[in-house]
Amino acid sequence: MLNRKIYLALILIGLLLCFLFACDRPQLTGMDFDQIDVSRDPIQGPPPSKDPIIIEITNNQFTLTPVAEYRLSGMVVSRETYSDDWNAKVSPIDLAIVWGKLAAPEYDQYMNYDQSNRWYFYKWKAEKPFDDSYVISHSSNNHIIPGNKNIAMAVKAIKRKEKVTLEGVLVNLGGTVKGEQVTWNTSLSRKDTGNGSCELFYVTKVRIDTHVYE
Numbered sequence: 001m002l003n004r005k006i007y008l009a010l011i012l013i014g015l016l017l018c019f020l021f022a023c024d025r026p027q028l029t030g031m032d033f034d035q036i037d038v039s040r041d042p043i044q045g046p047p048p049s050k051d052p053i054i055i056e057i058t059n060n061q062f063t064l065t066p067v068a069e070y071r072l073s074g075m076v077v078s079r080e081t082y083s084d085d086w087n088a089k090v091s092p093i094d095l096a097i098v099w100g101k102l103a104a105p106e107y108d109q110y111m112n113y114d115q116s117n118r119w120y121f122y123k124w125k126a127e128k129p130f131d132d133s134y135v136i137s138h139s140s141n142n143h144i145i146p147g148n149k150n151i152a153m154a155v156k157a158i159k160r161k162e163k164v165t166l167e168g169v170l171v172n173l174g175g176t177v178k179g180e181q182v183t184w185n186t187s188l189s190r191k192d193t194g195n196g197s198c199e200l201f202y203v204t205k206v207r208i209d210t211h212v213y214e
Helices: 002-023 086-090 132-137 149-157
Strands: 043-045 053-057 060-081 093-098 111-116 119-124 139-146 163-177 180-184 199-208 211-213
Touching: 053 086, 060 086, 060 111, 060 139, 060 199, 086 180, 093 111, 093 149, 093 163, 119 132, 119 139, 132 139, 139 149, 139 163, 149 199, 149 211
Parallel strands: 139 199
Antiparallel strands: 043 060, 053 060, 060 093, 060 163, 093 139, 111 119, 163 180, 163 199, 199 211
């Protein structure tokens, strides 16, 4: 009888662990077996709708205004998660993504990437076969706003050096936090640098390798 109770307890523990781990995994919504093309620039165009997107987080309401439809395919070279302020509640993760030559294995040896406090940094070796303007125009730091819980889990699962495709809209944010008005605007250029040069990206579709999440 004791052995049977231990056996049943182990089964229950195993089922509980499977349930807990499954809860942390995004649900697959499709498959795409075509190779992710990381050689091309991101695709940006007019937003499919200019209707505002309202999100509520910890008793704060934010309005996202779509300003451009956006599709980005590239290689993730750095990722940083945040949790301490209202920005982190809206955008819990930043992804630094490169494309073109920067995503090719033979050129990766020339570059180092890092992120901190919502900033994205890179360093290069003197003998790199491209200039600074190429690095600026073929890399970006993306403040990710997940479109739903499944997207949030999919983005969280992305690892460094993985090739991904992200789709959604670039947005400007407005809201009130503790009685004060806050704003957070997106960049619309791949050639700008410094403060305000990052993309504020409301993501509605994620592809990692052949797996698609919506």
